[in-house]
Amino acid sequence: MKVKNYTELQNALNSNDELIEICNSFTIPNSITLKKGKKLVGKNDNVLISFMNGGGIGLEGNNEVKNLAIQTSHNERAIFVNSNFKDLEDINLVDLTVTGVVQILTRGNNKFLNLNIENLDIIAADARELTERPMKYGVIVSQGALTVYNYTPYEDSEITANIKGLKIGRELAPVFGSGVFISGFNDNGGKVKVKELETKDIYSNGLIPTGQPNLITGAIFIVYGAHAKKIISNGVVKTYGNNDMVLDVWGRVDDWTINEKVISYGSSGIGFVNFGRVEKFVAKSPIETYGVGARGFNQYDGTINDATFYSIKTVGDGSIGMQFSKPVGKITITKSIETFGGEGETLVKGVIKTLKADGISVLQGAVIEKLVVGENIETNGDEVVSLNIDGGEVKELKITGNIIANGKGSKERNL
Secondary structure (H helix, E strand, O other), rough: OOOHHHHHHHHOOOOOEEEEEEEEOOEEEOHHHHEOOOOOEEEOOOOOOOOOOOOOEEEEOOEEEEEEEEEOOOEEEEEEOOHHHHHHHEEEEEEEEEEEEEEEEEEOOOOOEEEEEEEEEEEOOOOOOOOOOEEOOOHHHHHHHEEEOOOOOOOOEEEEEEEEEEEEOOOOOOOOOOEEEEEEOOOOOOEEEEEEEEEEEEEEEEOOHHHHHHHEEEEEEEOEEEEEEOOEEEEOEEEOOOEEEEEEOOOEEEEEOOOOOOEEEOOOOOEEOOOOOHHHHEEEEOEEOOOOOOEEEEEEOOOEEEEOOOOOOEEOOOOOOEEEEEEEEEEOOOOOOEEOOOOEEEEEEEEEEEEEOOOEEEEEEEEEEEEEEOOOOEEEOOOOEEEEEEEOHHHHHEEEOOOOEEEOOOEEOOO
């Protein structure tokens, strides 16, 4: 059924027609629901449907939304699940430009969903007020502009997802809250299995107050209960706020390739923090952080089997280049690690602590099977250590360049 205005859309939503074609742009006064099996498609390019009083498009299952621009208030859900069906079957979101949050959150009776997303561009969104938030390691995580969340506690409940061509926010105009948020109910409850996640540019800002110890966000956050088989970051990934992790894993990732820069601005922002299990990680471009306590890479729980970083640069007091407190496999830095800072405060597992901007810090409980640095480990701050083996162990160490400590009272090595 072809529709040209809201009245015709209402008739189509209540009809038996599976396909609803939007022929031109118009405004909708409140949220709508696509009944199970219905498709909402823009017949032409540049078709915008906008929502006046909040709300958006609710999905019951086996739905497709395609070739549309959808606009609602930034803090409203532009697309969401509104269903009591046990099996939501396939939900396809294709060629969409969105203002507002895209929240695929299953709960209650919902147990199964196969989600396919292709070419989704979320221009602006604010996910900070969404109430369901995972908590672990002393912190709470805000949902994202794109949220895929299995909030069903049953162990046999599963969302499978395939996401390609995802773009979120703009340079200097990030979304608020997390960017990409993918989570299960907890470590043992409802699961999310991601076949592939392929992203373009991602820009986010949690707008978290300075010194807030127990709230974080992530530009790309794989939370507990989520298992991503393959992630390809083909665009810049950047955060702008305090406690904003650029890349964060609490769940599991088999293979993650970063093709563009990873950058954070703001205190306690971390380029890549891993509390889960990562099998293979390859960053082909630099990781850079700017801010007090903004570290390059942290391994505080879980493990990483084989990780390659192009280079790491941190600017700020307390901003360690790399820090390990758990056993890991092979860690390779193709170029150099550089830190610019001395002692400063930073967020560690929900607690504000004082750290020094060491180049590489290997704490008690950490074992690195093999550490390879292609060029230099260099610090540019006072009273720091470039290579600080502080109770941990590096079984095999290869540094092709130099270990440099430029600051007053700083040391090249503590072994």
